[in-house]
Amino acid sequence: MTKSKKKWSRRAFLGASTAGIATVGGLSLASGKSKFVQNLGLPTEFAESKYTLSVCANCVNKCGLKVKTQNGRVVKINPNPHFPKSRSMLCAKGQAGVQVLYDKDRVKSPLIRTGPRGSGEFRKATWEEALNYTAENMQKIKDKYGAGGMLFASTEGIQEEFFREFSAAFGSPNHVRHPSLCLASGNTGFFSVFGKVPGFDVANTKYMIFSGANRLESFITPDTIDLIDVIKNKKAKLIVLDPRYTVTASKADVWLPIKPGTDLAFYLALIHVLIYEELYDKEFVAKYTQGLEEVKEGVAKYTPEWAEGETEIPANQIREIARELAFYAPRAFVYKGRRTSWNTNDTEMRQAMAMANALIGNWDQKGGIYPKQSIRKGEMELDVWPPFPDQDCIVPMEEKHPLANAADGAYLDFREKVMRDDPYPVRGYFVYKQNPMHSLPDRKKTIEMLNKMEFVAVCDIYPTDTAMYADVILPEDTYLERNDPVIGFKDPYPFLAVRQAAVPRLHDTQTGLEIFQGLAKRLGFPEFLDFTIEDLVKAQLKPFDLHREDLLVTGIWTNQRETVFGKTLKEGHRFPTPSGKIEIASERFRRRGLDVVPKYRPPEMIPKDKLRVIVGKNALFTHASNQNNPWLHELMPTNRIWISTKAAERRMIKSGDWVKVTSPVGEIKIQAEVTEKIRTDCVYVPHGFDHMSKMMSRVYGQGGCDSDILVTREDKITGNAALHETLVSVQKLEV
Amino acid sequence: MARYAMVLDSDKCLNCKACQVACTAENHVPVGKHRNVLHQTTRGVFPELSMKTDPGQCHHCDNAPCVRVCPTGASFINKDGGGFVMIDKEKCIGCRYCMLACPYDARYYDEEVGVVDKCTFCFHRLAEGLEPACVETCPTKVRVFGDIDNPDTEAAKLMRKHSTEQKKLEAGTGPNLYYIID
Numbered sequence: 001m002t003k004s005k006k007k008w009s010r011r012a013f014l015g016a017s018t019a020g021i022a023t024v025g026g027l028s029l030a031s032g033k034s035k036f037v038q039n040l041g042l043p044t045e046f047a048e049s050k051y052t053l054s055v056c057a058n059c060v061n062k063c064g065l066k067v068k069t070q071n072g073r074v075v076k077i078n079p080n081p082h083f084p085k086s087r088s089m090l091c092a093k094g095q096a097g098v099q100v101l102y103d104k105d106r107v108k109s110p111l112i113r114t115g116p117r118g119s120g121e122f123r124k125a126t127w128e129e130a131l132n133y134t135a136e137n138m139q140k141i142k143d144k145y146g147a148g149g150m151l152f153a154s155t156e157g158i159q160e161e162f163f164r165e166f167s168a169a170f171g172s173p174n175h176v177r178h179p180s181l182c183l184a185s186g187n188t189g190f191f192s193v194f195g196k197v198p199g200f201d202v203a204n205t206k207y208m209i210f211s212g213a214n215r216l217e218s219f220i221t222p223d224t225i226d227l228i229d230v231i232k233n234k235k236a237k238l239i240v241l242d243p244r245y246t247v248t249a250s251k252a253d254v255w256l257p258i259k260p261g262t263d264l265a266f267y268l269a270l271i272h273v274l275i276y277e278e279l280y281d282k283e284f285v286a287k288y289t290q291g292l293e294e295v296k297e298g299v300a301k302y303t304p305e306w307a308e309g310e311t312e313i314p315a316n317q318i319r320e321i322a323r324e325l326a327f328y329a330p331r332a333f334v335y336k337g338r339r340t341s342w343n344t345n346d347t348e349m350r351q352a353m354a355m356a357n358a359l360i361g362n363w364d365q366k367g368g369i370y371p372k373q374s375i376r377k378g379e380m381e382l383d384v385w386p387p388f389p390d391q392d393c394i395v396p397m398e399e400k401h402p403l404a405n406a407a408d409g410a411y412l413d414f415r416e417k418v419m420r421d422d423p424y425p426v427r428g429y430f431v432y433k434q435n436p437m438h439s440l441p442d443r444k445k446t447i448e449m450l451n452k453m454e455f456v457a458v459c460d461i462y463p464t465d466t467a468m469y470a471d472v473i474l475p476e477d478t479y480l481e482r483n484d485p486v487i488g489f490k491d492p493y494p495f496l497a498v499r500q501a502a503v504p505r506l507h508d509t510q511t512g513l514e515i516f517q518g519l520a521k522r523l524g525f526p527e528f529l530d531f532t533i534e535d536l537v538k539a540q541l542k543p544f545d546l547h548r549e550d551l552l553v554t555g556i557w558t559n560q561r562e563t564v565f566g567k568t569l570k571e572g573h574r575f576p577t578p579s580g581k582i583e584i585a586s587e588r589f590r591r592r593g594l595d596v597v598p599k600y601r602p603p604e605m606i607p608k609d610k611l612r613v614i615v616g617k618n619a620l621f622t623h624a625s626n627q628n629n630p631w632l633h634e635l636m637p638t639n640r641i642w643i644s645t646k647a648a649e650r651r652m653i654k655s656g657d658w659v660k661v662t663s664p665v666g667e668i669k670i671q672a673e674v675t676e677k678i679r680t681d682c683v684y685v686p687h688g689f690d691h692m693s694k695m696m697s698r699v700y701g702q703g704g705c706d707s708d709i710l711v712t713r714e715d716k717i718t719g720n721a722a723l724h725e726t727l728v729s730v731q732k733l734e735v
Numbered sequence: 736m737a738r739y740a741m742v743l744d745s746d747k748c749l750n751c752k753a754c755q756v757a758c759t760a761e762n763h764v765p766v767g768k769h770r771n772v773l774h775q776t777t778r779g780v781f782p783e784l785s786m787k788t789d790p791g792q793c794h795h796c797d798n799a800p801c802v803r804v805c806p807t808g809a810s811f812i813n814k815d816g817g818g819f820v821m822i823d824k825e826k827c828i829g830c831r832y833c834m835l836a837c838p839y840d841a842r843y844y845d846e847e848v849g850v851v852d853k854c855t856f857c858f859h860r861l862a863e864g865l866e867p868a869c870v871e872t873c874p875t876k877v878r879v880f881g882d883i884d885n886p887d888t889e890a891a892k893l894m895r896k897h898s899t900e901q902k903k904l905e906a907g908t909g910p911n912l913y914y915i916i917d
Contacts, residue, residue, distance in 0.1 A: 250786035619751035
């Protein structure tokens with residue numbers, strides 16, 4: 001062992017914000033509970049009422065809730081109007097939360113598999129039996145292959161940090177998270193320029209460019225609420241680039257149906273115009289940035305006329321947009337978007353977006369983009385050190401993807417390496433709150449990987465397709481049945497909130513923490529999770545002299561009621577980049593041997609008989625997680641593939657016809673939606689349908705699953721999945 | 736006297752269906768039925784397209800045809816309770832004449848109970864000081880409910896600020912849903 005122990009060892013600090021912690025200066029808090037309540041100036045009526053103030057969990061937004069109970073039963077979930085992030089809104093998913101709790105399809109007790117993998121044959125087990133079984137099998141894997149023989153996989157959630165602590169204590173270096181199936185590229189692209197992933201001040205802006213980000217169907221609070229306000233009240237102009245006529249496109253001032261995979265060309269040309277027409281903010285660029293000359297040279301050939309050939313957006317329109325963007329700056333921005341797993345050049349595309357923002361000098365400006373601020377919660381210090389893993393992580397991140405986030409991992413690389421036993425066998429798989437059968441492209445490969453495992457454990461609330469391949473299912477309490485630690489929010493300004501159980505647990509389920517504690521005890525490292533949620537909450541709130549109850553007066557607590565702009569523009573501020581400046585030409589990229597100014601490589605040519613698949617979602621569903629909810633399922637019981645009228649005519653396809661969609665890795669049968677709302681060179685498959693689990697009784701076998709046809713491609717810089725790189729043929733099925 | 740109405744700004748509607756699920760949850764609407772509806776239509780040819788979503792529900796008409804045709808008096812206008820069109824489920828025999836009479840197609844038959852049902856403006860919530868469930872939850876606040884005779888209500892302010900239209904006025908129903916058209 002040559003590696004320094006120091007590099008790996010770390011104390012367990014629980015309860016801190018997971019990323020981007022920034023201390024808010026000038027804390028001046030009223031001490032004591034009663035004073036806090038008085039000073040808030042908000043109604044206190046909820047404190048005594050039959051409503052439980054809590055936080056939603058049906059997507060990652062975590063909107064504020066007032067959960068109404070009658071006789072111990074949740075009867076309705078209302079929005080909590082005091083919640084700054086979601087204000088008085090709750091979407092269809094949030095409203096359908098009642099059915100998350102009472103869904104007959106929930107996993108109601110631990111289950112141990114009795115039939116073949118995927119058969120859905122399980123028997124009920126007690127927690128004692130299920131936890132013993134899980135711990136024994138994990139120990140077997142550890143004895144046989146080392147702790148690294150267990151792959152841990154998890155998705156964002158308030159109790160996820162306990163799972164991460166558990167996997168670290170177990171000693172496995174192999175833990176993969178969701179960002180490499182979602183937002184890794186966007187974060188890295190913006191990080192390369194600003195050293196931070198910014199927020200976007202939608203509420204105060206005058207001009208916005210959105211690429212694909214479908215904020216009016218794929219909700220992010222408060223951006224969605226602010227967006228409709230500024231465009232409806234003509235406060236701001238919205239430009240949308242999307243091959244598909246989404247609801248967001250329909251509300252935009254300008255919709256540009258860009259050729260899929262060419263957005264980078266658009267942004268390079270935008271930068272070209274900003275620089276060569278000298279529209280950029282000269283004072284800002286001189287004072288806060290570095291690399292202008294290098295970028296100028298790098299984008300010399302990327303003229304709007306050139307970009308027109310790639311993007312099919314007229315050159316004069318690109319020029320006009322660049323001029324408008326500069327005109328409205330600094331109250332203007334190019335929006336990052338959330339899921340940035342489209343193409344193999346996604347990071348460079350987001351980097352170019354960030355460069356355009358830097359050039360117009362909108363950083364840390366009202367109506368522009370800004371460093372998110374947060375309240376630093378207290379932490380709980382456990383006097384334990386996770387073991388130093390005996391093995392290396394099977395995916396050494398920097399080898400293949402120079403800027404992948406090592407803490408999150410690149411999921412598709414993990415799958416590939418597991419399949420090849422490279423560099424050593426991984427035969428155990430513990431999945432928390434994740435459904436890789438849908439979230440990873442190429443479902444056949446995911447099934448192969450699952451089948452290769454000697455032991456699979458799944459912790460979830462539903463019997464998902466992944467759970468069907470598990471040896472044991474460990475059911476977690478739903479968010480309406482459990483108390484969670486304190487959550488630190490950043491949008492639109494920093495505040496704290498806490499999830500509060502509205503009813504006692506309904507079934508034989510446990511919290512994530514209890515499950516991992518039970519396993520840690522059996523595996524011989526109970527000290528890593530030796531505390532209660534309330535211990536943690538106390539530690540988190542200690543710096544503010546607050547208690548859980550204080551957060552339940554209005555549902556939130558804050559010491560700051562607005563975003564403060566301009567702090568990072570003060571004399572002497574150092575940006576968290578290698579040069580300490582905003583890097584229009586990224587030093588971080590240079591150090592990793594990457595192009596400092598993005599170089600454009602055109603997407604794969606689409607042969608005449610083929611169509612490019614793009615995927616996405618609507619306002620009803622989060623990923624593949626709630627298509628089975630009875631109140632959401634009735635509104636969209638199945639999915640249909642969108643195909644343009646022209647492409648459909650050539651194939652004699654009419655709306656409602658069954659079609660066969662064939663890609664290099666698989667085929668699906670699905671009904672067609674013939675529409676004008678999409679370009680002729682692509683098709684759109686709404687994500688999250690055709691579940692294989694019969695225990696998901698409503699959505700079982702309904703529609704087509706995009707994972708069955710999507711090929712495995714990665715963004716080369718971050719290892720993020722590139723989900724829009726699949727070419728398919730679409731054929732009418734004779735019935 | 737108070738005149739309760741709903742002012743709707745269809746242009747803000749995202750067709751996200753939060754209102755429908757909120758209504759289902761609040762009013763125990765059976766799966767497959769809805770008290771509020773959303774019709775999305777797209778016009779034009781790629782790429783010259785326009786999209787519109789039309790939110791609808793019971794218009795709580797002053798001269799309600801459903802009330803006129805009801806043979807048992809089950810459908811009635813609750814003059815003491817805001818003038819809403821209500822259904823007395825004890826009196827409803829499930830004949831569904833009212834469903835035929837309604838020009839807005841705002842009623843449904845609840846097979847399980849054997850009665851007709853529809854929007855009540857969440858009458859029970861108003862008593863608690865809460866807005867109708869669909870109004871409260873809407874992300875973009877398409878619907879605004881209030882007394883339009885009271886100049887201080889949000890609904891009245893919207894009526895003053897915008898031009899509005901009522902639907903199917905020619906049917907003589909005297910509807911109380913006002914759609915913003917400018």
